[in-house]
Amino acid sequence: MGKWGIEMIVTVQLFAGARESAGADHVQVTLEDSARFADLALVLAATAPRLEPLLKYARFAANAEYVRPEDAIDPKSEIALIPPVSGG
Amino acid sequence: MKLPPTGGELRHNGHPLNMILLTDQPIDIAPLVEQAQRPGAGAVVMFLGVTRELTDGRQTVALDYEAYPAMAEREMARLASAAGERWPLETCILVHRTGRVPPSEASVAVVVSTPHRPEAFDAARWLIDELKQSVPIWKREAWSDGATEWVHPSPEGRPE
Numbered sequence: 001m002g003k004w005g006i007e008m009i010v011t012v013q014l015f016a017g018a019r020e021s022a023g024a025d026h027v028q029v030t031l032e033d034s035a036r037f038a039d040l041a042l043v044l045a046a047t048a049p050r051l052e053p054l055l056k057y058a059r060f061a062a063n064a065e066y067v068r069p070e071d072a073i074d075p076k077s078e079i080a081l082i083p084p085v086s087g088g
Numbered sequence: 089m090k091l092p093p094t095g096g097e098l099r100h101n102g103h104p105l106n107m108i109l110l111t112d113q114p115i116d117i118a119p120l121v122e123q124a125q126r127p128g129a130g131a132v133v134m135f136l137g138v139t140r141e142l143t144d145g146r147q148t149v150a151l152d153y154e155a156y157p158a159m160a161e162r163e164m165a166r167l168a169s170a171a172g173e174r175w176p177l178e179t180c181i182l183v184h185r186t187g188r189v190p191p192s193e194a195s196v197a198v199v200v201s202t203p204h205r206p207e208a209f210d211a212a213r214w215l216i217d218e219l220k221q222s223v224p225i226w227k228r229e230a231w232s233d234g235a236t237e238w239v240h241p242s243p244e245g246r247p248e
Contacts, residue, residue: 013156015154015224016226017226054240056242057240061156064158064162080224082156082159084240085221085224086226086227086238086239086240086241087153087155087184087196087223088137088195088196088219088225
């Protein structure tokens, strides 16, 4: 984390096995302002190691839409970790 | 089940009539089939995903489904729209159940109607395949030995 960089706090909603692993329905992490979702995955793995197995194939969503790893993060949006789905 | 008069997204006037529903109630299929009837439809295809009781010698007590509701509805609507672009759908109905689904009960219903049957089969298959890849809904297996596990398949080994 850059000592002089602007940081943002990001809240990530957790579902299913991720919620079970983390023991909470959301987790908060601090990231550099310019962080992408790929960075969020790394920080989550470091902050909540029990999430790591699910992070490998998980995607993220912002405001109920899938995002790409290279997308920028708006901390005001509703961010969710979407581990591999199993509907149907 | 009670169908909302304009549940989900309904469009008329030459466009497919789409209905998207997330419900915690048992899926009542007769109203869905009725909803799929349209003057231009000669074929109605329904797929039901049903809780299987026996898997590799293990017995399932129930599947418990959890959704990220806003996104699940949004993704299902997106799939219905995409299917309507790809096939000449008269109707496209996607219903997914949340909560506990015991063996032999349906967790998901896909109902499509088209003028002719090849497109109905193709569209229904595509819709359920896509739904299972992208809609943010997860199931937890409750086995008869008391174990429970969330199902999060990796890309290589997706269980069925």
